[in-house]
Amino acid sequence: MCEANAYLLKEGREELLMESVDVIEPEDxxxxxxxxxxxxxxxVRGRIKSMNLVNHKIFFEEDA
Known part of the structure; x- marks a missing residue:
């Protein structure tokens, strides 16, 4: 399967936002x-910090 889990990076930790993400679409x-x-x-509000598709992880970072 090609889906990934989405995480929010908070204070150096990975906080799971959603499992088995198939599509990411910009709203703005x-x-x-x-x-x-x-x-x-x-x-999700913020920015994409990084994606590791081999490990099926997408990392978001909150707006400052």
């Missing part, structure tokens, strides 16, 4: 819509 410059493999949705 700093807001992202995450869509899971079962159609569940979540909105």
């Amino acid at each position: 410059e700093r807001t992202w819509r995450l869509v899971g493999i079962f159609g569940d949705r979540k909105t």
